[in-house]
Amino acid sequence: MADNPQIILVGTGAVGSFYAGKLSQAGARVSVVCRSDYDIVSRNGINIGSVWGDFHFMPEMVMRNIAEYNGEADYVIVATKVLPGIDVPGIIKAGISPKTSIMLLQNGVDIEGNIAAAFPKNEIIGGLAFICVSRSDYGEVVHQDFGRIVIGRYPSGESEKVDLISKLLIRAGVPCEKDRDVIAARWKKLVWNAPFNPISVIGGGVNTQEMLGAEPVYNLVKKVMEEVVLLSEKTGHPVPRDVIQKNLDDTLVMKPYKTSMLLDYENRRPMEVDAILGNALKIARDAGVSVPCIECLYGILYLLNKQNISRK
């Protein structure tokens, strides 16, 4: 595959389009699987307005179904939302050859397990994007801030495939870190996501500053963070304790930020309730770890999500 691997991106949302576009810039041969935006993307590709410089991403192939792919992909990058209704193994199956690495560029914890079970012979890679990016319209992506990505072989270790993706991303100007413990990396990201995403919705549609500005909410955010770190410790992928205060301090000096979960809620889209809270809760129960704040937020978020979708 040399330096121009064959990549299929599944899910042309903002995050997937951005990084696939960067990989394409770096020389990879990137095709995409779209749903609702098929017509526009197949005609025009994807325009990416970026604080790092605008660019245009024209995929090699634009498909409605991965079965249309004529080749053997080196990578399938999954960048869909993590939702109960999205059967990732079923969607990608026809595009997986023995040499294909499956990279999950998604939020949450414990999302690799069922993919690894469905494709036990394929390498699984976890990818975590730290980026403010949104899709303003079909085929139109706006990158507002940040952009760092962390990738790692699942469940742990190193691999050539991880090295290559990393090299390509760096070549395209993306700060990319490799992590030998991608499970810990997911916990670490969850330290931020687990409090801020749910509370932004449950708290009535509030941004990061509105959350941290109210003392009882600041305390709650911190408690949720502590539960995530505790869980990471108890399950063998410890996140350093000082990550909590660092997350709080960094968020306090950030511009007021509206979480992606709140955007989903306001647009009546299903929220990633399980990826962000439900999976962590399940892990906690299996491990016998008490995480009452996560449980509390989960119950409420579950209810709000249910109502929000049914109101559609």
Added chain:
Amino acid sequence: MADNPQIILVGTGAVGSFYAGKLSQAGARVSVVCRSDYDIVSRNGINIGSVWGDFHFMPEMVMRNIAEYNGEADYVIVATKVLPGIDVPGIIKAGISPKTSIMLLQNGVDIEGNIAAAFPKNEIIGGLAFICVSRSDYGEVVHQDFGRIVIGRYPSGESEKVDLISKLLIRAGVPCEKDRDVIAARWKKLVWNAPFNPISVIGGGVNTQEMLGAEPVYNLVKKVMEEVVLLSEKTGHPVPRDVIQKNLDDTLVMKPYKTSMLLDYENRRPMEVDAILGNALKIARDAGVSVPCIECLYGILYLLNKQNISRK
């Protein structure tokens, strides 16, 4: 005072008007202090449409300020909301003589403390109403269901004044129980109020059936109840454990019920955040008892309340 004690009701909301009206029916000489509804109540009194039979309550005196009272009240019944902005000692001070008992017909826990501190020589009585009643308009109260009341001397014990109120209420057809441990009685009522009131708001405006119908929320409700019972035990006023399941079972067979806190929220009125959660949390901190679900709900409710009021 014999059987026709002099009573001043402060706060002519639905609950206060209903029970003061009943006391008046039983022969007590009841006056009222009103604010916004002064004109209507002083002209027409209060009409009470009740499942127990409609009746009309014409107070002896209708006052804007308790200082107008010309007599020595045997009781001052406080039936205002429990809110930071309502200075109960200041409001009732001019109506308190050495013989006046102060009865708090209000929600929540730990609400007697500052009244007892302000009037150390007066008897304090706690009153808890289990009733569905609402004010449809100034001077118009609708009693839909239930109506039992529990009263008791604060902090504990018995008294002639409690006996008399109880006798009068029973004479007027109100099921009235005396409780020698009114603090425990407040905890017991909080077992229901602490989960259902906040979650009805936080969960996006849901009734009791919508809450209990979602398993993660049922579990959350139960956990909050367990924390309240734990707190009652740790602070020496234990509520029996079986109250939890009984509350859940009873609520499951109740008609879907919209909590009073949700009505307050929807009408942009301040919610009783402290009476229902904040005071319990303070007690828990002082006693070194961990109540993470209460803490979690408190943080969110505090935020929603703040936004809700400021939107006014």
